Amino acid sequence: MKLTFRKDRPASCRQVGKVLQRYLDGEIDDETRLRVADHLDECRRCGLGADTYLQIKAALARQATEPPADALARLRSFGERLASGHEPGGAKS
Numbered sequence: 001m002k003l004t005f006r007k008d009r010p011a012s013c014r015q016v017g018k019v020l021q022r023y024l025d026g027e028i029d030d031e032t033r034l035r036v037a038d039h040l041d042e043c044r045r046c047g048l049g050a051d052t053y054l055q056i057k058a059a060l061a062r063q064a065t066e067p068p069a070d071a072l073a074r075l076r077s078f079g080e081r082l083a084s085g086h087e088p089g090g091a092k093s
């Protein structure tokens, strides 16, 4: 079995953030999926982002109501932090 992702060049948080929702929805190619999974195993920050998104999905699946507002807000700020390249922390108001 040939691994197509490279251990010496892991996906960055920014790259993971860009594809995280597609990854969690299963709409992603195998190579990218492996790299994201590898990253989530080692990166607590992105792991938390993934958990938040899964919570939203689970809430939507359980009941056809709106997802928790705080979870949506956390996911949004998470994505914005990744996109801007800023480090997390101190962003709470």
Ligand SMILES: [Zn+2]
Residues within 6 Å of the ligand: 012, 013, 016, 039, 043, 044, 045, 046, 047
């Ligand atoms: Zn990360």
